[in-house]
Structure formats: C-alpha cells, structure tokens
Amino acid sequence: MPRPKKKKIDINHDSVVSLLQEIYNECVEQRSTALRIQNKMIALMKEATDMTLIGPVLKEQQKIIDSAIDKKLQLSKVLSTMLQKNNSSEGTVSVLDGDIRDTINQLLDKKVDE
Numbered sequence: 516m517p518r519p520k521k522k523k524i525d526i527n528h529d530s531v532v533s534l535l536q537e538i539y540n541e542c543v544e545q546r547s548t549a550l551r552i553q554n555k556m557i558a559l560m561k562e563a564t565d566m567t568l569i570g571p572v573l574k575e576q577q578k579i580i581d582s583a584i585d586k587k588l589q590l591s592k593v594l595s596t597m598l599q600k601n602n603s604s605e606g607t608v609s610v611l612d613g614d615i616r617d618t619i620n621q622l623l624d625k626k627v628d629e
Contacts, residue, residue, distance in 0.1 A: 535619065538590055546583035549576040594619050 553576040556569045 535590065535594070538586070542583045542586045542590075546580055549579035549583070552576050553580075 553573055556572050556576070560566060560569050
C-alpha cells in the first residue's frame with residue numbers, strides 16, 4: 516500500500532531543522548559513496564590501458580561529488596536568504612528563532628570540517 520501524499524506542509528522549527536538535516540545527510544552520503552567508489556576504481560587500475568575502462572566510472576563519480584557539493588552550496592544560499600528576509604522583516608513573527616540559527620550554523624560548520 517503506497518504511503519499517502521502530504522497535502523499540507525507545516526513550517527515550524529522542527530520541520531525546518533528536520534528538512535535541512537535530511538538534505539545535508541543525503542549530500543554527505545552521496546559524496547562519501549562516490550569517493551569510496553572512485554578510490555576503489557583507482558586502486559584497481561594496474562596499467563594505462565585500464566584507464567579506458569575505469570575513466571567513465573571515475574567521470575561519473577566526480578559528477579556525483581560535484582553535485583553533492585553544489586547541493587550544499589545551494590542549501591547555504593537558501594539559508595542565507597531566509598536569514599536575510601527574517602532580519603529585514605520587522606514587526607512580524609520570527610520564522611527562524613535562535614535555536615534554528617544555531618542548528619544552521621552547526622550544519623554549515625560540519626560542512627566546513629569535511
């Protein structure tokens with residue numbers, strides 16, 4: 516039985532943190548897997564002729580790595596935009612409170628550490 520589709524998206528502290536964490540975790544997993552495959556392929560290379568066989572695999576893994584980095588950059592741009600809009604809107608209820616900002620900073624710090 517298929518999972519029912521969400522009809523309403525609630526934007527609150529927990530949902531934003533959960534979504535950001537999920538995006539970040541998927542990017543890290545994709546990058547790690549691609550690097551592991553790439554390193555295994557390089558280790559299997561014995562002769563120069565092996566490069567013709569391994570080359571396309573390495574190229575595809577590099578695309579995945581670049582894509583994961585690009586997703587992280589897009590995530591940070593979205594977060595930056597959200598923070599700027601939040602700071603510029605006065606007299607309205609804050610969407611991103613201090614806890615979310617701290618969590619975002621932790622996510623970005625993890626990215627820098629890798």
